[in-house]
Amino acid sequence: MNEFRFSDNFTLMRKKLGMTQGDVATYIGVSSAAVSKWERGLSYPDLSLLPKLASLFDTTIDKLLGYEPHLTTATIMELYQTFSKRLSEENFEMVQKDIENMVKEYYSCYPFLVRIAQLYLNHYFYSKKPQLVLNRIVELCERVVALSDDHKLIQEAQIIYASALLIMNKPQELLKRVGYDIPIQFGVEKLIARAYAMLSDINKVKETLQISAFQHLLSMVSSEIELLKYASDNQNLFDEMINRIEKVIDIYNIEKLNSHIKLTFYYQASLGYMKQHRRTDALRMLERFYHTCKHLSFPMKICGDDYFYIVDNWIEQNIHSGPYAPRNEQAIKDDLLNMLQKESLFVPLHEDPKFKWMVNNLQRMFQSKPKRENESVS
Incomplete structure (x- = not known):
């Protein structure tokens, strides 16, 4: 560059x-x-x-x-967004050549390598040889883990590495890397907040605790939604989980904070209902999924609101792609449509008038782009 x-x-x-x-x-x-x-x-x-x-x-x-071996955070984010858009619109292998040329030039810029690993993780399925892309993710993350002295960066590389292992169907290797048990959360943020209080920096106290609450809230709801996948065999528990999650989502205005979480909830709830052969309830959740899609603002982003009013600056500085989604607008829209059209559990709904109406409306709203160069036309 x-x-x-x-x-x-x-x-x-x-x-x-x-x-x-x-x-x-x-x-x-x-x-x-x-x-x-x-x-x-x-x-x-x-x-x-x-x-x-x-x-x-x-x-x-x-x-x-005049050699600059490291890129600024702003430049890395800009490159990520540019390559993300290109990977979803152009031939993957051609774009990858440009990406790898930059990787060669900035091979010692570890934040950049982590972002490229994340980029590949979010787009590997566009490649003609996805396994090779997953292997490349592992290589990049291994380099960061081995050579970087930034603890947070190493931790992030480990998570991306583990995500690639999961996709590669290597659960034992994943557990070996990240651990077999859940670590106890010791609440260090409370100690940080109290230290700021002793220094009479009340603004930092508020910021620290609000960021902590924000993260724990989104993490808790996400974990509950993930648990829904495995709770459909107990209808009473499943219904109670739906009830509680929905209340938290509404009370804390999750749609504003992170609309992806709300979409995932409605989607997983509808899948669970279909497993239980409760088509009416599944359609009810899919209708909420549809209305959430209808009111999405692009680019999608994680942000605060009137309640979480101090978190935006932290999000900007600490989340790898800033507040914005790690994939571009059209790729997200295509995924949302595919979630309805290609999910096998929804096949019994394909002739349902309400389901067809939702799919057709989303197709019109999202205006899917033409096929990519390396995609087959069915």
């Missing part, structure tokens, strides 16, 4: 020291003509001369060359 800017940097540093080209040539032991070529960008100094030049200008070799 960034070419060497040696000639410009060299000229500026030389002039800053008040040296002529001849002075530098004498100091380094080369001809004035050679120095002149460096400044005009016609050639570079021999590799063995770079340490001496860097020492002369009191700088590093990287700064002298």
